[in-house]
Amino acid sequence: MDFYSKNGDIFLKTADFDLDETLDCGQAFRWEKISADTYSGFLFRKPLIISQDKDVFTFHDTSEEDFLGIWADYFDLYTDYSELKRRFSDDEMLAKACAYAGGIRLLRQDMGETLISFIISQNNNIPRIKGIISRLCEKYGGFPSFEQLEGVTASDLDFLRAGFRAKYLEDCISKVTNGEIDLERIRSASLNDARKELMTIKGVGPKVADCVLLFGAHKTDAFPMDVWIKRVMAEFYPNGLPACTEGVQGIAQQYLFHYMRTGVGNERS
DNA sequence: TTCCAGGCGTATC
DNA sequence: GATACGCATGGA
Numbered sequence: 001m002d003f004y005s006k007n008g009d010i011f012l013k014t015a016d017f018d019l020d021e022t023l024d025c026g027q028a029f030r031w032e033k034i035s036a037d038t039y040s041g042f043l044f045r046k047p048l049i050i051s052q053d054k055d056v057f058t059f060h061d062t063s064e065e066d067f068l069g070i071w072a073d074y075f076d077l078y079t080d081y082s083e084l085k086r087r088f089s090d091d092e093m094l095a096k097a098c099a100y101a102g103g104i105r106l107l108r109q110d111m112g113e114t115l116i117s118f119i120i121s122q123n124n125n126i127p128r129i130k131g132i133i134s135r136l137c138e139k140y141g142g143f144p145s146f147e148q149l150e151g152v153t154a155s156d157l158d159f160l161r162a163g164f165r166a167k168y169l170e171d172c173i174s175k176v177t178n179g180e181i182d183l184e185r186i187r188s189a190s191l192n193d194a195r196k197e198l199m200t201i202k203g204v205g206p207k208v209a210d211c212v213l214l215f216g217a218h219k220t221d222a223f224p225m226d227v228w229i230k231r232v233m234a235e236f237y238p239n240g241l242p243a244c245t246e247g248v249q250g251i252a253q254q255y256l257f258h259y260m261r262t263g264v265g266n267e268r269s
Numbered sequence: 270t271t272c273c274a275g276g277c278g279t280a281t282c
Numbered sequence: 283g284a285t286a287c288g289c290a291t292g293g294a
Contacts, residue, residue: 026275118275125274128292163290168277205277226275257275 001077003067010059010067016081018103019052025258027215028107029117029130030137043074044110045142076105076218084251090244093236094252097259104254107215111183112176113143114216115198118208119168132162150177168203175201187217194219214250223249228260 003012023031023039031041038051048071049060059067072078085102088094116136121129137143139159152173154166162169175181181201186194191213198209210224223241225233245252 121274122276123274123289124276124291125293128274131292161291163292164277164288165290203277207276211275224275228275261275 001068001072005064005067008061008063010062010064010071012057012059012067012077013055014057014077015055016085016102017052017055017057017075017105018101019050019057021101021103021258022075022105022107025101025104025254026126026261027254028109029121029126029133030143042143043070044113046070074108076108079105081105084248087244087248088252088255091242093232094242094244094255097255097263100259100263101255104258106218106220106251106254108218109215110143111187111212111216112146115172115176115183115204115212116169118211118215119172119201119203120162120165121211122165122203122205122208124165132160135160146173146176149173165203168201171202172204186213191219191221195222210250214253220248220250223253226257228257229253232256232260 001012002014003010005011019037019039020033023041024033028041031039034040034049037053038049040047040049042048046066048062051058051060059071062071081102085098088098117129117133120132124132133143140148150173152170154170157166157169160166172181176183181197186197189197194213194217195206195209198204198212199206204212207224207226210222213219213222214224223229241249241252
C-alpha cells in the first residue's frame with residue numbers, strides 16, 4: 001500500500017476511490033461532508049476525518065496502527081477494484097455504471113449498526129434515514145451498542161420519529177440481547193443460513209437481510225433487491241445477472257444502484 | 270394536495 | 283407462491 005505518515009496524519013495514494021461516490025451512495029448513513037473535499041464520520045464508535053485531493057487521501061490525526069488495522073480494512077483497501085472493474089467490463093450496462101462512478105468501494109461496516117440502520121431504511125428516503133439515525137446517535141452519545149439498548153421498547157423510541165419501524169427495532173433489540181440472534185454466528189454462516197436467521201427478526205425481509213450481510217458482514221454474493229435494482233433487472237437483465245458478477249454480485253449491485261439512482265435512471269424519469 | 274421513499278407483515282387466494 | 287394493501291413520517 002502506497003502511504004506514509006507525517007505530523008500525525010496518514011497520506012495514502014490510491015486509485016479506484018472517491019469519497020463522494022463511496023460515502024454518499026446509500027451504503028452508509030453517518031458520513032457528513034464538512035467541506036468540499038472532506039468527510040467526517042465513524043466506524044461504529046471510532047471517528048475519522050478524511051480528505052481527498054484527486055488520488056491522494058488524508059486520514060487526519062490517524063496512527064499508522066489505526067490506519068492499517070482499522071481504516072484500510074473499513075475502506076476495503078486490500079481489494080483490487082481495478083481487477084473487479086475489468087471483470088465487470090464484460091457487461092455493457094456494468095461497464096457504463098463503473099465508468100459513471102468508478103470510485104465506489106464496498107465499506108466493511110459494523111454489523112449491528114447496519115442491522116439497525118437498514119431496518120430503519122425500509123420504505124424510507126435517504127435524508128430521513130440519516131435524520132433518524134442521527135437522533136439515535138445523539139441520544140446515546142454515538143451509535144448505541146445492543147448492550148446499551150437492552151430493554152428498550154418501541155415507545156421508548158418515540159423520539160426517533162421512526163414510524164412503524166419502531167416496533168421492528170424493539171424486536172431486533174430483544175432478539176439480539178437475549179441471544180436468540182447471534183451476529184457473529186450469522187457472520188460465519190453460509191449466505192442462505194445467515195439470511196434465514198436474520199429474517200426471523202420482525203421487519204427484516206430479504207432486502208434488509210442482504211444489506212446487512214453485504215455491508216455489515218462483507219458477504220459479496222449478497223444482492224439486495226431494492227426498488228432501483230428491480231428496475232435494472234427488469235430493463236437490462238431479464239434473464240438474470242451476467243456471469244462476470246459471480247461471487248461479487250453485491251459489489252456490482254453498488255455500481256448499478258448508484259448509476260440508476262443518480263445517473264441514467266434518474267434522468268429518464 | 271398527492272405521491273413517494275435502499276420493504277415488510279398480513280390477509281387472501 | 284403470488285398478489286394486494288396498509289403502514290408513520292416528511293420531503294418534493
